[in-house]
Amino acid sequence: MAExxxxxxxxxxxxxxxxxxMNATKNGCRVATIEDKQTVGGNCTHWGTIPSKALRHSVKQIITFNTNSMFRDIGEPRWFSFPRVLQHAEKVMAKQVKLRTQFYARNRVDLFNGSAYFLDKNRIEIRGGTRANEVLRAKTIVVATGSRPYLPPDVNFRHHRIYNSDTILKLSHTPRTLIIYGAGVIGSEYASIFAGLGVKVDLINPGSRLLTFLDDEISDALSYHLRNNGVLVRHNEQYESVDxxxxxxxVSLQSGKKLRADAFLWCNGRSGNTxxxxxxxxxxxxxxxGQLQVDEHYKTEVPDIYAVGDVIGWPSLASAAYDQGRSAASDVNGDQYFRYIADVPTGIYTIPEISSVGKTEKELTDAKVPYEVGQAFFKDLARAQITGDEVGMLKVLFHRESREILGIHCFGDQAAEIVHIGQAIMNQGGEANTLNYFINTTFNYPTMAEAYRVAALNGLNRIF
Structure with a gap:
């Protein structure tokens, strides 16, 4: 057995x-990566973030074409099948794989194909794949095995009309009606995507409101726009059976209701690949x-074994996972870039998208922090009027006395980009992190970024 x-x-x-x-090899370590898929990129590239966001972009373009009166000169509204729209996502996935494969080659990280199996805390055997039965020995091991959809045993996912958030990317037809179970981030995103393709969607939410970690006003806006686009949201419902x-x-619900649709999509929970x-x-x-517990340096209970990404749970975002991996390698090498990843913006790619960073109004109210609100509605921004993306708002929460920025909440087109301007100011600390920055800074016009100036002046008017 080769070692x-x-x-x-x-x-x-x-x-x-x-x-x-990448961080370990740049610090002079000899590094190997074990991957059980044939190509790099993980679930993010092949099943999750990349394909779903590429799919969303295509659907958004279709909506624009079908609703913009200017396009009527070149033809009537068009219907697009789900498989056809997926073709764009597959091209993006291929580009991502090519790029990331080059990273490993250029940085001389050895890639081993197969499944990893711990023999002891310093030795890993590769099972299956193209490098089966080889053993890798190392002082430090980083577990970054990701997650997969949690699949309850009483639902038959082998049935050709029952899907989870991975297998939905192999859907070979376009259903007229769809039931989505689970109204978290993934369920809400797919509800937007299918509604944009003209599918009638029932979104079943086991909880009492959508995405409870969001600012209440943003959550309410999402509920309204999902309903406005033909999604029927059913709160406080649990399934009894799926046949x-x-x-x-x-789908039979515990409340006694029965729902029927052409297809069913399960989006309720994920499990660590362990x-x-x-x-x-x-x-x-x-x-x-199936998740591993780690400390604030991403160390497990066993010395020299780290764990990062979805396999440790919160926040289960590709953005945070990459930084967690870098930080674990920084801890191994003792460089100056280590940080515990806590300041994580949310990016939710519904239609329209949502993004936020910092505290919500409820959190500040519960903590009795004297905050105030500055708002900018996209319908009033020249840039949004030009592009036609007038749905949405930017909300800046700030301290009444010090004017410190406490939270940024954005709903609408390009929200995940817009939020980073506010995040950058929040991270300056001290005097630099105040509402005054937005009041005293000249923004390009017309832009979406200008929303910060509008919101800051709106908030200033509320201080007396």
């Missing part, structure tokens, strides 16, 4: 694993969701 020696072995080639591997036949799927790692051989246990 290879490395300083660091990374399990998983998604964003978290890539961040760890597929040749013609559709019947079950076949041999963690018992190193004394590591996972929680009920």
């Amino acid at each position: 290879h020696h490395y300083d660091v072995v990374v399990i998983g080639a998604g964003p978290a694993g890539e961040g760890a591997a 597929g036949d040749d013609h559709g799927v019947v 079950e076949r790692l041999g963690l018992e051989n190193v004394g590591l246990e996972v929680n009920s969701r």
